[in-house]
Amino acid sequence: MTPELLTQQFINALSLGSIYALLALGLAMVFSVLGMLNFAFGELVTVTGYVMFWLVAAQTSFVTAAIAGVLFATLASMLIEQIAFRPLRRAPFVTLLFSSFAVAVIIQNLIRQLVSPRPQGVPVPNVFDEVWRFGTFQVGVLPMITLGVGLVSLGLLAAFLQRTSWGLAIRAAALDFEVARLMGIRANRVIALAFAISGFLAGVAGVLWVARRGTVTPDMGFVPILKAFIAVVIGGLGNLWGAVLGGFVLAFLEIGLEVLLPNEFRPFTEAFALIAVVIILYVRPQGLISTQSGERV
Amino acid sequence: MADSPALSDVRVINISKSFSGLQALSKVSLTVPTGIIWGLIGPNGSGKTTLLNVISGVLPPDSGEVWLSDTNITALASDRIARLGIARTFQTIRLFKRLTVSENVEAGVMTVERGAIDHRVADLLERFGLTEWASTPAGSLPYGIQRRLEIARALGTRPKILLLDEPAAGLNESESEDLLSVIQGVRSDKEYGCGMLVIDHDLRLIMRLCDQIHVLNEGRTIAEGTPQEVRNHPAVIEAYLGHQNQALP
Numbered sequence: 001m002t003p004e005l006l007t008q009q010f011i012n013a014l015s016l017g018s019i020y021a022l023l024a025l026g027l028a029m030v031f032s033v034l035g036m037l038n039f040a041f042g043e044l045v046t047v048t049g050y051v052m053f054w055l056v057a058a059q060t061s062f063v064t065a066a067i068a069g070v071l072f073a074t075l076a077s078m079l080i081e082q083i084a085f086r087p088l089r090r091a092p093f094v095t096l097l098f099s100s101f102a103v104a105v106i107i108q109n110l111i112r113q114l115v116s117p118r119p120q121g122v123p124v125p126n127v128f129d130e131v132w133r134f135g136t137f138q139v140g141v142l143p144m145i146t147l148g149v150g151l152v153s154l155g156l157l158a159a160f161l162q163r164t165s166w167g168l169a170i171r172a173a174a175l176d177f178e179v180a181r182l183m184g185i186r187a188n189r190v191i192a193l194a195f196a197i198s199g200f201l202a203g204v205a206g207v208l209w210v211a212r213r214g215t216v217t218p219d220m221g222f223v224p225i226l227k228a229f230i231a232v233v234i235g236g237l238g239n240l241w242g243a244v245l246g247g248f249v250l251a252f253l254e255i256g257l258e259v260l261l262p263n264e265f266r267p268f269t270e271a272f273a274l275i276a277v278v279i280i281l282y283v284r285p286q287g288l289i290s291t292q293s294g295e296r297v
Numbered sequence: 298m299a300d301s302p303a304l305s306d307v308r309v310i311n312i313s314k315s316f317s318g319l320q321a322l323s324k325v326s327l328t329v330p331t332g333i334i335w336g337l338i339g340p341n342g343s344g345k346t347t348l349l350n351v352i353s354g355v356l357p358p359d360s361g362e363v364w365l366s367d368t369n370i371t372a373l374a375s376d377r378i379a380r381l382g383i384a385r386t387f388q389t390i391r392l393f394k395r396l397t398v399s400e401n402v403e404a405g406v407m408t409v410e411r412g413a414i415d416h417r418v419a420d421l422l423e424r425f426g427l428t429e430w431a432s433t434p435a436g437s438l439p440y441g442i443q444r445r446l447e448i449a450r451a452l453g454t455r456p457k458i459l460l461l462d463e464p465a466a467g468l469n470e471s472e473s474e475d476l477l478s479v480i481q482g483v484r485s486d487k488e489y490g491c492g493m494l495v496i497d498h499d500l501r502l503i504m505r506l507c508d509q510i511h512v513l514n515e516g517r518t519i520a521e522g523t524p525q526e527v528r529n530h531p532a533v534i535e536a537y538l539g540h541q542n543q544a545l546p
Contacts, residue, residue, distance in 0.1 A: 169404070
């Protein structure tokens with residue numbers, strides 16, 4: 001493999017990894033605070049896509065549509081928490097799980113009924129299809145934008161979590177929610193904030209996802225939540241930074257296999273990636289970054 | 298209903314709690330005034346930790362009331378109770394292990410302080426001899442230091458009443474002595490002084506530390522009084538030793 005191709009694929013892997021990392025972190029954020037996997041998370045990616053579809057169709061610029069999509073996903077996530085999860089706060093884990101499935105199904109079917117069950121195109125700016133050339137090296141604009149947006153979002157979130165009181169409250173609640181409450185940390189606000197961050201991350205990842213696909217479908221949230229779930233498990237369930245690491249590991253596995261596998265095996269890239277995930281979990285069943293003695297991080 | 302309340306005391310009135318038919322607490326009443334160290338002792342399974350869980354809002358009682366000063370806190374959420382002035386530590390240390398010592402204390406301080414959080418954190422770290430560990434993850438501290446940090450974190454919430462659940466558990470003799478002076482220091486502290494309800498199995502420590510002692514057995518109050526009164530109480534000797542012709546420490 002030439003150094004040019006290697007560099008290109010490395011950037012592709014980083015770019016895809018930053019989307020997976022955003023998705024995984026969004027899923028892990030709610031899990032670490034509530035101990036619940038929110039299966040409606042993928043639908044936040046979907047609603048981001050449809051908000052963008054409507055706004056771009058109404059001649060709004062792609063950037064404005066993207067910002068609106070992220071804002072809508074953030075608000076939708078907070079609304080879902082208020083309607084579907086807050087009334088069930090003391091309910092068993094399985095009840096919350098079913099509630100999240102119900103939300104996912106309702107959103108998908110609403111879109112099928114109100115918009116269309118068929119794919120809808122979202123025109124993306126032409127610049128996304130261009131490449132930047134540096135001598136013999138060339139990199140796609142979209143992977144670079146994706147990488148930049150992904151890293152900036154992760155950086156901002158890291159700064160928020162590390163440098164603000166609310167960030168500390170979330171980290172403490174993620175470690176031990178009961179003790180955090182007993183220290184006076186306001187449970188409802190921390191949970192609402194975790195859902196808001198989760199929605200924001202789903203929104204940013206949704207914009208990048210739509211920019212890669214160029215279409216939206218009612219079930220488009222399935223693959224993102226599947227990738228997020230795999231990344232979260234690789235990183236160590238409930239571990240925020242483990243989820244980020246898991247996202248990048250999964251992307252490097254997928255891109256690496258796509259490059260290395262012989263042509264006749266390439267249709268099975270995802271299957272091979274999942275086998276690699278199984279091997280990782282066989283060696284480290286607790287994930288790459290383990291939590292200590294049963295605590296959630 | 299309670300009588301007219303004293304300032305910042307916690308009053309437990311006829312609290313009962315059962316788990317799957319097992320009566321953990323049966324009409325237990327006690328009052329812990331501020332500035333007093335109150336001991337809560339009893340054999341294993343006597344309901345001590347359950348009572349702390351009820352007072353701090355972790356468990357709702359089946360019946361009875363808990364008051365903090367003139368506020369009925371029985372049905373309040375645990376975070377609200379903490380902000381009203383009841384803080385606690387745990388039988389098995391429950392620090393935020395991946396957060397630093399400084400962040401652990403800040404997690405307590407920030408729920409009640411609006412400004413000067415850093416100053417308050419630094420002050421608590423210094424008072425509890427934790428300054429040199431400030432940037433260390435709490436999970437990697439020596440056990441005795443973790444116990445001290447748990448108390449510092451709880452005091453960061455500026456409690457009116459501090460509930461200490463077996464603070465000397467797992468400590469050696471010198472660490473227990475060290476902790477004893479820390480707790481006594483808190484009582485006499487002008488800034489952080491508060492009432493304390495202390496559970497411990499180390500009866501010598503309880504007898505030395507507490508002004509008053511409340512004794513539970515099988516979820517019921519069997520005695521209450523000064524350490525001397527409790528030590529000589531026949532029901533207490535019976536509960537601990539099974540017969541009355543021996544003495545408690």
